[in-house]
Amino acid sequence: xxxxxxxxxxxxxxxxxxxxxxxxxxxxxxxxxxxxxxxxxxxxxxxxxxxxxxxxxxxxxxxxxxxxxxxxxxxxxxxxxxxxxxxxxxxxxxxxxxxxxxxxxxxxxxxxxxxxxxxxxxxxxxxxxxxxxxxxxxxxxxxxxxxxxxxxxxxxxxxxxxxxxxxxxxxxxxxxxxxxxxxxxxxxxxxxxxxxxxxxxxxxxxxxxxxxxxxxxxxxxxxxxxxxxxxxxxxxxxxxxxxxxxxxxxxxxxxxxxxxxxxxxxxxxxxxxxxxxxxxxxxxxxxxxxxxxxxxxxxxxxxxxxxxxxxxxxxxxxxxxxxxxxxxxxxxxxxxxxxxxxxxxxxxxxxxxxxxxxxxxxxxxxxxxxxxxxxxxxxxxxxxxxxxxxxxxxxxxxxxxxxxxxxx
Numbered sequence: 451x452x453x454x455x456x457x458x459x460x461x462x463x464x465x466x467x468x469x470x471x472x473x474x475x476x477x478x479x480x481x482x483x484x485x486x487x488x489x490x491x492x493x494x495x496x497x498x499x500x501x502x503x504x505x506x507x508x509x510x511x512x513x514x515x516x517x518x519x520x521x522x523x524x525x526x527x528x529x530x531x532x533x534x535x536x537x538x539x540x541x542x543x544x545x546x547x548x549x550x551x552x553x554x555x556x557x558x559x560x561x562x563x564x565x566x567x568x569x570x571x572x573x574x575x576x577x578x579x580x581x582x583x584x585x586x587x588x589x590x591x592x593x594x595x596x597x598x599x600x601x602x603x604x605x606x607x608x609x610x611x612x613x614x615x616x617x618x619x620x621x622x623x624x625x626x627x628x629x630x631x632x633x634x635x636x637x638x639x640x641x642x643x644x645x646x647x648x649x650x651x652x653x654x655x656x657x658x659x660x661x662x663x664x665x666x667x668x669x670x671x672x673x674x675x676x677x678x679x680x681x682x683x684x685x686x687x688x689x690x691x692x693x694x695x696x697x698x699x700x701x702x703x704x705x706x707x708x709x710x711x712x713x714x715x716x717x718x719x720x721x722x723x724x725x726x727x728x729x730x731x732x733x734x735x736x737x738x739x740x741x742x743x744x745x746x747x748x749x750x751x752x753x754x755x756x757x758x759x760x761x762x763x764x765x766x767x768x769x770x771x772x773x774x775x776x777x778x779x780x781x782x783x784x785x786x787x788x789x790x791x792x793x794x795x796x797x798x799x800x801x802x803x804x805x806x807x808x809x810x811x812x813x814x815x816x817x818x819x820x821x822x823x824x825x826x827x828x829x830x831x832x833x834x835x836x837x838x839x840x841x842x843x844x845x846x847x848x849x850x851x852x853x854x855x856x857x858x
Contacts, residue, residue, distance in 0.1 A: 484509040485608065487517075487591060489615040490569075491645070493624050497579030499528055501629045502617070503569040504553075504591065506535070511562045513605070514540070514597040515570070516554045522587035524578040525617055527551045531630040533569030534759060534782055537561035542571075562599055572630050572758075575617070583621035590614045622722065625659070627784040632757045633659050636727045644670075646786045648718040652772050655788040656704075656712045657734050657754025660725035664701035670721035675700050676713040678810045680736045680752035683792055693790070695810045707734040709754040709788035711769070731756045734788075747793075754788040766791045 485508040494500030504519075506512075521527055530544050530553055538561040543554035553571060555563075563570070581587075591613040598606040622643040625633050648654050648671075656677075667675065678695035685691055695711060704710065706728040734754030741747050762768055764779030767790040774790075775781075783789065 485512070485596065485610065487594060487610055487613050489589075489591070489613065491624075491626060491628070492589070492615055492617045493620050493643070494525065494575055494577040494617055495620055495623045496577055496581060496583060498623060499574050499576045499634070500620075500624050501572050501574045501626060501631070503533065503628060504571040504573060505568060506563070506570050507567050508563075509566065510608075511599040512596050512608075513560055513562055513599050514554075514556050515595060516552065517594040518550050518552050518592045519573065520550045520590050520592065521575060522589055522617065523549065524581050525587060525589070526576045526578075528574040528576055530574070531572045531759075533571055535563050535565055535568050535570055537564045560599075569628065572628065574631065577617075577619045581619045583619060585619045586616040587619070588614060589617050623727070625727075625786075626758075627786050628758050629785060630757055630759045632731055633727050633729045635659075635729050639724050639726050642723050642725055642727070643720060644723065644786075645720045646718065648712065648714055649771070650715055650717045651713070653711050653713050653769060655709060655752075655754075655769055657707065657709045657756065657786055657788045658704060659707055659729040659756050659786075660723070660727050661703065661706040662723060662725060663703040664699075666723050666725070667700045667703050670723060671700070671712065671714050671718060672716055674715050676810075677704070678711050680709065680711075680738065680750075680790075682738045683750055691792075693792075697810055707731070707754065707756075709734060709736050709752045729756055750790070750792045752788055752790055754786075755783055756785055758782075758784045760785070762789045763791070 485506070488505045488507070490503045490505055492502035494502075504517075519527070527546055527549075530542060530551070532540065532542055532555070536555075536557075538557060538559050540555045540557045540561075540563075543552070543556070545552045545554075555570070594610050594612070596608040596610065598608050600606050620643070622641045623633075623636070624643045624645070626645045627647065628645070642660065644658070646656070646658075648656075662670065667677075677698040677700055679698050681694045681696045683691060683693045698710065707730045731754070734756065736752040737748060738750035739746055740749050759782050761779075762777035762781045762783055764777055766777045767774045768777060768781070768783060768787070769775075777789070
């Protein structure tokens with residue numbers, strides 16, 4: 451068949467249009483493939499509340515979303531809490547109609563959902579007491595709409611496929627390090643499934659809302675587990691800092707709501723134990739004090755956390771991979787951990803030669819480096835309470851480097 455030049459031009463134009471639509475479809479399918487919603491840890495105890503996470507793994511940048519969560523009969527929606535994926539104060543909308551709850555996140559400042567992996571939401575539900583342990587009930591996320599940021603002003607709506615998942619009913623109470631709520635206290639001992647990840651051969655912090663005897667401690671963390679309690683700290687003549695701990699015998703167990711440092715020879719992800727839950731986050735603080743009476747002074751604290759999303763105050767320190775890190779004041783940590791505060795140590799700790807030693811029971815010293823802030827080219831200035839001062843123009847006494855300066 452022979453085509454005229456005009457016909458040939460029209461055919462080529464149609465091919466270009468078809469190719470354009472094919473490219474659009476390919477881009478859309480690629481976006482869906484690279485941006486995946488999933489649900490994790492959907493395990494709920496009989497007659498009690500339990501939580502699970504709605505996660506997003508993404509390569510593109512998103513600003514907002516909406517979805518419907520439909521639960522099976524016997525599972526009741528209780529609440530939803532934001533995960534740690536947001537660049538600003540996104541507002542969470544929740545509307546429940548029967549077994550379906552519509553969840554909406556909007557941002558008034560159009561700031562993006564941060565990171566590429568992790569929980570968007572933590573959902574808390576309650577299972578009927580009459581559902582047998584081991585039962586799996588089908589739930590679904592549907593009508594999903596993600597608002598993608600394609601430019602400073604451009605937005606694109608992405609609609610992934612429905613996400614089906616099972617909610618498993620269990621005879622155990624689940625305490626999850628990713629749960630944003632403090633565990634509910636129990637009147638009697640219950641079977642617990644505790645999700646707390648600990649890396650092998652590294653010092654980690656630990657604070658649990660229940661007591662464990664020696665046998666339970668060894669069963670959970672291994673026969674060679676090392677435990678220690680915060681005692682004090684010292685500023686050495688060479689500018690280094692020694693944080694002192696008292697060795698705690700694992701055979702004596704673990705106290706409820708008390709912070710420890712712990713070291714295991716095997717990775718830990720979860721463990722089971724039968725215990726009474728005694729959540730008391732306010733008392734989960736080990737203190738170091740000097741002086742007596744009117745001269746008594748609080749010099750340091752080691753504070754435990756029992757819920758995920760706990761904000762570590764600015765200039766407090768936390769342990770990670772055998773290093774101390776400063777909190778920015780926006781740093782959040784998971785549940786069942788602890789963080790440190792030391793009085794008036796920031797000037798010394800920021801010096802180039804500064805190091806922190808962690809000293810356990812006079813038998814061994816583990817060298818732990820301070821992860822210093824990026825050098826700014828000038829010495830940082832602090833007030834006498836250890837707070838960073840950006841512009842020391844007001845009258846008073848300040849600390850710059852290791853020297854006190856007076857502004858009149």
